[in-house]
Amino acid sequence: MQTLTVELGDRAYPIHIGQNLLARADLILPHLKRKQVAIVSNTTVAPLYLEKLAEPLREAGVEVIPIELPDGEQYKNAETLNIIYDALLTQRCERSTTLIALGGGVVGDMCGFAAATFLRGVPFIQIPTTLLAQVDSSVGGKTGINHPLGKNMIGAFYQPQLVLADTETLNTLPERELSAGIAEVIKYGLIRDHAFFDWLETNMTKLMVCDPDALAYAIQRSCENKAEVVAADEKESGERALLNLGHTFGHAIENGMGYGAWLHGEAVAAGTMLAARMSQRMGWLKAAEVARITRIFKAAGLPVDAPALGVEKYLDLMSLDKKVADGKIRLVLLHGIGKAIITGEYPPEKLTETLAAIA
Amino acid sequence: MQTLTVELGDRAYPIHIGQNLLARADLILPHLKRKQVAIVSNTTVAPLYLEKLAEPLREAGVEVIPIELPDGEQYKNAETLNIIYDALLTQRCERSTTLIALGGGVVGDMCGFAAATFLRGVPFIQIPTTLLAQVDSSVGGKTGINHPLGKNMIGAFYQPQLVLADTETLNTLPERELSAGIAEVIKYGLIRDHAFFDWLETNMTKLMVCDPDALAYAIQRSCENKAEVVAADEKESGERALLNLGHTFGHAIENGMGYGAWLHGEAVAAGTMLAARMSQRMGWLKAAEVARITRIFKAAGLPVDAPALGVEKYLDLMSLDKKVADGKIRLVLLHGIGKAIITGEYPPEKLTETLAAIA
Numbered sequence: 001m002q003t004l005t006v007e008l009g010d011r012a013y014p015i016h017i018g019q020n021l022l023a024r025a026d027l028i029l030p031h032l033k034r035k036q037v038a039i040v041s042n043t044t045v046a047p048l049y050l051e052k053l054a055e056p057l058r059e060a061g062v063e064v065i066p067i068e069l070p071d072g073e074q075y076k077n078a079e080t081l082n083i084i085y086d087a088l089l090t091q092r093c094e095r096s097t098t099l100i101a102l103g104g105g106v107v108g109d110m111c112g113f114a115a116a117t118f119l120r121g122v123p124f125i126q127i128p129t130t131l132l133a134q135v136d137s138s139v140g141g142k143t144g145i146n147h148p149l150g151k152n153m154i155g156a157f158y159q160p161q162l163v164l165a166d167t168e169t170l171n172t173l174p175e176r177e178l179s180a181g182i183a184e185v186i187k188y189g190l191i192r193d194h195a196f197f198d199w200l201e202t203n204m205t206k207l208m209v210c211d212p213d214a215l216a217y218a219i220q221r222s223c224e225n226k227a228e229v230v231a232a233d234e235k236e237s238g239e240r241a242l243l244n245l246g247h248t249f250g251h252a253i254e255n256g257m258g259y260g261a262w263l264h265g266e267a268v269a270a271g272t273m274l275a276a277r278m279s280q281r282m283g284w285l286k287a288a289e290v291a292r293i294t295r296i297f298k299a300a301g302l303p304v305d306a307p308a309l310g311v312e313k314y315l316d317l318m319s320l321d322k323k324v325a326d327g328k329i330r331l332v333l334l335h336g337i338g339k340a341i342i343t344g345e346y347p348p349e350k351l352t353e354t355l356a357a358i359a
Numbered sequence: 360m361q362t363l364t365v366e367l368g369d370r371a372y373p374i375h376i377g378q379n380l381l382a383r384a385d386l387i388l389p390h391l392k393r394k395q396v397a398i399v400s401n402t403t404v405a406p407l408y409l410e411k412l413a414e415p416l417r418e419a420g421v422e423v424i425p426i427e428l429p430d431g432e433q434y435k436n437a438e439t440l441n442i443i444y445d446a447l448l449t450q451r452c453e454r455s456t457t458l459i460a461l462g463g464g465v466v467g468d469m470c471g472f473a474a475a476t477f478l479r480g481v482p483f484i485q486i487p488t489t490l491l492a493q494v495d496s497s498v499g500g501k502t503g504i505n506h507p508l509g510k511n512m513i514g515a516f517y518q519p520q521l522v523l524a525d526t527e528t529l530n531t532l533p534e535r536e537l538s539a540g541i542a543e544v545i546k547y548g549l550i551r552d553h554a555f556f557d558w559l560e561t562n563m564t565k566l567m568v569c570d571p572d573a574l575a576y577a578i579q580r581s582c583e584n585k586a587e588v589v590a591a592d593e594k595e596s597g598e599r600a601l602l603n604l605g606h607t608f609g610h611a612i613e614n615g616m617g618y619g620a621w622l623h624g625e626a627v628a629a630g631t632m633l634a635a636r637m638s639q640r641m642g643w644l645k646a647a648e649v650a651r652i653t654r655i656f657k658a659a660g661l662p663v664d665a666p667a668l669g670v671e672k673y674l675d676l677m678s679l680d681k682k683v684a685d686g687k688i689r690l691v692l693l694h695g696i697g698k699a700i701i702t703g704e705y706p707p708e709k710l711t712e713t714l715a716a717i718a
Contacts, residue, residue: 082437117513117514119512142479144479150448153448155478156515
C-alpha cells in the first residue's frame with residue numbers, strides 16, 4: 001500500500017493506494033466521529049463491492065446505512081441528490097455521521113455534494129472504484145451535479161477525510177472506462193510531468209491489462225501531480241486551471257453529443273487533441289509532438305478525432321464553460337509536452353480554424 | 360453610517376449600518392469582480408426597493424439581472440432555488456458575477472446557498488431588509504433551504520463580501536415581523552451581554568416605533584455579539600451553538616405548527632421562554648429573572664407561551680434538530696441573564712416536565 005497526503009492545512013487528508021483496501025475497516029475507523037456511516041453507491045457497484053466494504057465495518061460495531069443510486073451520468077442531477085438527502089433524513093443521520101462514496105465519479109461527485117450540503121456539511125470518505133475517479137476525483141474537492149443547462153454547474157469545493165484507491169476494483173471495470181481513466185492520467189504527463197509521459201509511453205500495455213503495480217504507480221503519480229497543483233490553488237484561480245487541459249473542448253463534446261454518449265475521458269482525449277492542434281497552429285507544439293500525443297491516446301484505446309458539431313455550436317457550448325472570464329473563452333494549451341499554459345489571449349481565428357478543421 | 364468588520368481571516372467582511380444605504384452604489388462597486396450582478400429578491404420586496412438599489416448600479420455601468428422569487432418560507436425549497444440557477448445560467452452568469460440578496464432571511468438564505476453552489480461558488484452581497492435578517496443572517500455565513508423532513512437541512516457555510524443593513528427598509532416592515540426580529544436581538548442580551556439586555560429593557564418603546572438611532576444601535580450590538588461568537592467558532596462546534604438559545608424548542612414549534620404559521624422570531628421567543636423555564640427547574644435561573652424575560656418579550660409584542668403540541672411530539676421534533684449528538688438532544692440553557700451554556704447532560708425529566716407544563 002502506498003500513501004500520499006494532500007496538503008491543505010487543517011483539511012489535509014491521506015490517499016491510500018493498493019490492492020484489497022476495500023475490506024480494510026482499520027483504515028476507515030480512525031476517521032469516524034461516531035460509529036455510523038452512510039455508504040452511497042449505485043446499482044452496478046453495490047452488488048460487486050458494497051458488502052466487502054460494509055461487513056468489516058459492521059463487525060467493528062459501525063452502523064451502516066446503504067444508499068443505492070441509479071447508475072449513469074444522466075442521473076447526476078437534483079432528483080438523484082434528493083434520494084441521498086431523503087435517506088439521510090429518514091434514517092436520522094447527524095452532523096457526525098460520515099458519508100462514504102463507493103463508486104465512480106458520478107457517485108463521488110453526488111455523495112460529496114450531499115456531504116457538503118447536508119446539515120451544512122458532514123464528514124466524507126471517498127472510495128473511488130473507477131480509474132478516472134481514482135486519478136481525478138480523489139484530489140481537488142470538486143463535488144456537484146449537472147443542470148439541464150450545463151455539466152457540473154451546481155456544486156461545492158469540499159474535501160474528504162480520506163481516500164481509498166483499491167486497484168482491485170479496476171478488474172471489473174469495462175475496458176472503455178479503463179481507457180477513459182487513462183486519458184486523465186496522460187493529461188498529467190502532458191501538462192507538467194514529461195518524465196511521467198515518457199513512462200506512460202513505455203508502460204501503456206501494462207496499464208491496459210490492469211497490471212496492479214503499473215496501475216498503482218500511475219494512480220500515485222497522477223494524484224501527486226494533482227495534489228501539488230491543488231495545494232497551491234484550492235479554488236481554481238490560477239495554476240489549477242491547467243488541470244482542465246482538453247476539458248473546455250471536452251465539455252462541449254459531451255454536452256453537444258448528449259451526456260452519456262461519450263465518456264468524460266473520451267471527450268477529454270479528443271478535446272486534448274484539439275488543444276494540441278491549436279497549440280501547433282500557434283507555433284507552440286511541433287508536429288512530432290502532436291504525433292506522439294496522438295499515438296499515446298490511440299495506444300490507450302481513446303478517440304483522437306472530435307465529432308463534427310460545427311464551429312458555431314462548439315463556440316456556443318464552450319462559452320458555457322466555467323473558465324469563461326469577461327466573455328472570453330480561456331483555453332489550456334501546450335508549450336510542448338509537459339508544459340501547459342492557460343490563456344484567453346489568442347487570435348480568435350486560431351480557435352475557429354482548429355474547430356473548422358475537425359470535419 | 361456605522362461599520363463593523365466580521366473577522367474571518369481572508370474572508371473578513373464589513374457590515375455597514377445606517378439610513379438610505381440601498382442607493383449607495385459606491386459601497387458596492389469596490390466589491391465587484393466584474394460589472395455584472397444578479398439581484399435576488401421577492402415579489403414583496405422588489406416593488407419597494409429593487410429600483411432604488413438597481414438604478415445607481417446601472418448608472419455606474421453595472422449590468423443588473425433581477426431575479427424575483429415568490430414570497431414566503433414555504434418557498435424556501437429546491438424548486439425555488441432552481442429559479443435562481445435557471446436565471447443565472449440562462450443569462451450566462453460567470454464565476455465573477457456577484458449575487459446580491461435583497462430581502463429577508465428566506466431570500467438571504469436561498470441567494471446565499473445559490474452563491475455557494477453556483478459554479479461551485481460565486482461572490483455574494485447581503486442586503487437584508489428585515490430586522491431579523493439584519494441581526495441574524497448578516498453574520499455567520501449560514502445559507503440553505505428547507506427539506507420536507509426538516510428546516511434548513513440542506514445548506515452551506517458561505518461568507519458574503521459585504522452586508523448593507525439599511526434601517527429605512529424597516530419602515531415598511533409589518534409590525535409582527537419587527538417584533539420577530541427583536542426576539543433575536545433580545546437573545547444576544549440573554550446569552551452573553553447583560554448590559555445590552557438592560558439597554559433593551561429601557562429602549563424597547565423606541566425600537567417598537569422604529570427610531571432609527573435605537574435601531575442602528577440594536578443592530579450594531581447584535582451583529583457585534585454574533586460576530587465575536589462566529590469569529591471564534593465559524594462552523595458551530597462550540598460557543599456558536601449558544602446562538603441557538605430557544606431555537607431547538609423554536610424549530611419544533613415552527614415545524615409542529617406547520618412552517619409559516621409562526622414567524623421564526625415568534626417561535627424563538629416562545630422557545631426561549633421554554634429554555635428559561637427549564638433553566639429555572641434546573642435551579643439556574645431565578646423566578647425574578649424569568650419574570651424579566653417574560654416582560655421584555657411581551658413588551659416586544661412577542662408570544663411567551665408555546666403551543667401545546669404534546670410532550671411526545673416536542674421530543675420527536677426536537678430530535679430532528681442539527682444539535683443532536685449521539686442521539687442526545689443538546690439544549691442551550693441560561694445560568695442567569697447574560698450567560699448561556701449548552702448541555703446534553705440534564706435529567707431527562709426536567710425537559711419532559713417543562714414540556715408537560717405548557718398546557
